[in-house]
Amino acid sequence: MTTEQRKVESRNDLFAERTATKIWQEIESPDNPYLADTCLCHGYDLLELTQKRSFVEVLFLLFRGELPDADEARLLEHLMISLINPGPRHPATRAAMNAGVGSTDREHILPIALSIYGGSHLGAGEVEPAMDWLRKQRKHDPLQLAHELITNGTPPEEGDWHIFPGFGSRFGGVDPMAAKIASHLTSLPGKHETLLWGCKFADVLNKHSLGWLSPAIAAAVFTDLGFSPRAGAGLFQLLGAPGLLAHGVELSNKPVTAMPFVKDENYVIKYD
Amino acid sequence: MSSSMTNRAYRLWDERRGKIQSNKGGWVIGKGVFNHGYSMMDDLVGKVSYMQVLILNATGRLPERPVADWFEAIYICMSWPDPRIWCNQIGALGGAMRASVVASTTAGVLAADAKTYGSKPLLQGVRFIQSALLDFKHGVSVDEIIRNECAKHRGKPKITGYARPLAKGDERVVAMERVQKLLALPAGEHLQLALQIESSLSRNFNESMNINGYGSAFLSDMGYTAEEIYRIFAIVVTSGVTACYVDTRDKAPDAFLPLRCTDVEYTGKSARPVP
Numbered sequence: 001m002t003t004e005q006r007k008v009e010s011r012n013d014l015f016a017e018r019t020a021t022k023i024w025q026e027i028e029s030p031d032n033p034y035l036a037d038t039c040l041c042h043g044y045d046l047l048e049l050t051q052k053r054s055f056v057e058v059l060f061l062l063f064r065g066e067l068p069d070a071d072e073a074r075l076l077e078h079l080m081i082s083l084i085n086p087g088p089r090h091p092a093t094r095a096a097m098n099a100g101v102g103s104t105d106r107e108h109i110l111p112i113a114l115s116i117y118g119g120s121h122l123g124a125g126e127v128e129p130a131m132d133w134l135r136k137q138r139k140h141d142p143l144q145l146a147h148e149l150i151t152n153g154t155p156p157e158e159g160d161w162h163i164f165p166g167f168g169s170r171f172g173g174v175d176p177m178a179a180k181i182a183s184h185l186t187s188l189p190g191k192h193e194t195l196l197w198g199c200k201f202a203d204v205l206n207k208h209s210l211g212w213l214s215p216a217i218a219a220a221v222f223t224d225l226g227f228s229p230r231a232g233a234g235l236f237q238l239l240g241a242p243g244l245l246a247h248g249v250e251l252s253n254k255p256v257t258a259m260p261f262v263k264d265e266n267y268v269i270k271y272d
Numbered sequence: 273m274s275s276s277m278t279n280r281a282y283r284l285w286d287e288r289r290g291k292i293q294s295n296k297g298g299w300v301i302g303k304g305v306f307n308h309g310y311s312m313m314d315d316l317v318g319k320v321s322y323m324q325v326l327i328l329n330a331t332g333r334l335p336e337r338p339v340a341d342w343f344e345a346i347y348i349c350m351s352w353p354d355p356r357i358w359c360n361q362i363g364a365l366g367g368a369m370r371a372s373v374v375a376s377t378t379a380g381v382l383a384a385d386a387k388t389y390g391s392k393p394l395l396q397g398v399r400f401i402q403s404a405l406l407d408f409k410h411g412v413s414v415d416e417i418i419r420n421e422c423a424k425h426r427g428k429p430k431i432t433g434y435a436r437p438l439a440k441g442d443e444r445v446v447a448m449e450r451v452q453k454l455l456a457l458p459a460g461e462h463l464q465l466a467l468q469i470e471s472s473l474s475r476n477f478n479e480s481m482n483i484n485g486y487g488s489a490f491l492s493d494m495g496y497t498a499e500e501i502y503r504i505f506a507i508v509v510t511s512g513v514t515a516c517y518v519d520t521r522d523k524a525p526d527a528f529l530p531l532r533c534t535d536v537e538y539t540g541k542s543a544r545p546v547p
Contacts, residue, residue, distance in 0.1 A: 006480050008441040022540035028533035036533055043541035052546045065540070067547065108375060115382065158284055172281030209281065266291040269298050271309055 023062060042066070056080065063231050071190030072225055078188060079221045082181040083214055083236070085243020092117035092240070096248030101259045109248035114237045117244065121162065122170070122213060124233035130166035130219035131229035138197040138223075146204035166216025167198075167205060174211035182212045185221060194223040296329070308332055323347075330503040331496070338455040339494060343504065345451040346487055349444040350508045353515030355528070359383040359390065363513035367520030368528035380513030381506075388437060391505035397433035397488035398498035401462050404469070405492075414468045418476075429477040433485025434469065444483040452490065460493025 025043075026036035039046040041058065042065050049058050053067065056077045060068040068076065086093050096113035104112065118124045137145060155161040162168035170178075182199055186192050198220045202211045218236045227235065251258060279286075297307040305312040308328055316325055323340040327333070335343075355364040359380040366376025384390025404417050412420075421431045429435060436442055452459070459467075466489035470481040491501050520528045 006441045006443070006446050008439050008443050010439050011437075013438060018535055018537040020537040020539045022538075025538040025540065025543075026533040026536070033532040033534065034530065040543055043544040044546045045543070048546040105372065105375075108372075111375070111379075171285050172283075260290075262290065262292050264301065267298060268291065268293045269296075269300075269306060270293055271295060 022065065060225070063227055063235070064225070068225070071188070075185065075188055075190055075192070075221060076225060078185055079218065080239050082185070083218060083239040085246070086117065086122075086214070086240045087243070088247055090117075090122070091119070092123065093244055093247045096244045097251050097259060100248040100251035101254055101256055103252070103256075106249065106252055109252065110241060110245045113244035113248060114241060117237050117240055118233065120165070121160075122215065124215070124236040126162070126165035126213070126215035127219045127222070127232035127236045128229045130164070130216045131223050131227075131232045133164055134194050134198065134216075134219055134223050135229070138194050142197050142201035143204050146201050150205070150208055150210075161210065162213070163205065163210055166213050166219050167202065167210060168213055169210050170213060173209050174206050175213060178212040178214055178217060179206075181214070182217050182220075185217070190224075192220075192224050194220040296332075308334070310334070327504055330506070331500045338457055342448075342451060342455055342457060342490075346444075346448055346483070347508055347511075349447060349483055350505075351510065351512035353512050353519070355516040355519065357389075357512070358386075359509045360512050360516040361529075363515075363517040364520045364528050367517040367522075368526050370521070370525055373514060373517055373521070376517040377510055377514045380516075381510055384509040391502055391508050393432050393484050394488060394501050394505055395498045397484040398492055398496075398501055400432055401466055401485070401489045402492050402498075405462055405465050408465055414465070414472050415476075418469060418472055429473055429479050431469075431473075431485075433466070433488050434473050434481050435477075435479040436482040440478065441480055442482040442486075445481055445486045448483065448486055448490075457490075458493075459490070462489040462492040465489070 023042060025040040027038040027040070029035040029037040041049060042061055044061070044067075049061075053061075054073065054077075057067055057073050060072065060076055088094075088097070092113045095116040096109050099109045099112045100106075116123070120126055149163050153161075153163050160169045160172065179202065182195065182202065186195050186199055195217075198212065198216060205211050215236060218239065219232055222229075222232050222235060297305070297309075297312075299305045304314070307316065307325070310316050310328075320334065321337065321340050321344070323344045324334055324337065327335050327340060327343060353360065355361045362383050363376045363380040366372075366379060371379075385392055387393065400421070407417055407420075408414070418429065418431070422429055424430075463486070466481060466485055470485070473479045473481075488501070496504075
């Protein structure tokens, strides 16, 4: 094609005049249109919410548009506590720790850790596909489905096998903490259709050293609470953020020698 | 489960505890810094371009200088200082917020890990042209290839690498064809097919190839895989984001594209008492 034929012309797309939101309303101050005098979240005054509702309830409100009932709030709060810290060995926490001990500016610690926590192995990247899959599969028999996936699936040559996002092995075995958390959450009052389905599915997987992993627990609870799969990854990151930050901050006033530095004899360069 | 079975289950991790085996290189204190078998200070510094080393690190292969120069040129094409572009606007907002240049630039780079622009669509662009070439070699015509793709999008010519958001036509393809000619880099069978696809799209839909389509085809001819291309282009938008950051960092804070309360349209529930 000639340069003339590749001539650039605007498509004249129709863009919105203003960004729209159903979530938050800021009512301008009489003296300055840039200052908000009142903030409303889905119609509720923010300051009234602070007096009458918990953080968990307002978090639910932000994403669902309505306040939760007592069972929903309790389920979300128990999930938030359960997943508050991926633990000091999780790669995302170790990223936070590396940032901390390396004297990275402290405001960067959390974004660094959350970027890694977005991964598709034990991270937020597993949550949305898990939610999509659970929403679709929970109508089917979990026992039969688990058998089919195990029969037709191929484990990786090395490392853990995630038979489906959020379900698989961890360090070659079933993650007992994940199983305990899932079991605890199902014991709470309320409807847990997806979570219960996941427990039956995981029971079959357990015989093959596979089971629940934390992203699928979050995915099942988010699904039962009616959250959109599009919110799943970010919510999972939000839930793990306190632990990630705490571990990074803990090391942020320590010298670089406070963490191991692999010795030369244990650092092997071997080209393919 | 017996202890020996358990041990077998986590042997992989036991073997790697406290050790790193790098297939890439590293710093051997007192001996030098090594990168894919090259001594960085002896073989690379001052002898090859930064882009050649970037590609070496992303792919494990050191390209010839003209290929690296082609990459450098396309890097220029894919990042410019206009804060209306989404990743660049993030840089500008970082400047307005007095975030650091590193935080703002990396935030913009992260934003370009997107389905619609930046580096990620290259994955799809490369897969399309490589699969199209296989079909073409099996006798599927160019028009059929397009028809098959259009069928996936209710008849619309939504093919990654062809057509472009916001505008029709792509001046960057013209610039890169000129660079390719200057560097004496040949057009292989992927690019030749891409040009045929473009001609058909132009005739039937008034659409042309965009920079993704051109780059995906050219680099497929150079033997790069989709994943390698995605890795090489990881930070492709960086310079434009930094430029937009600098523009707002040097002006009054929180004054980039300011919004009055009423500049955001509220479409949600009316005010109600908290139960």
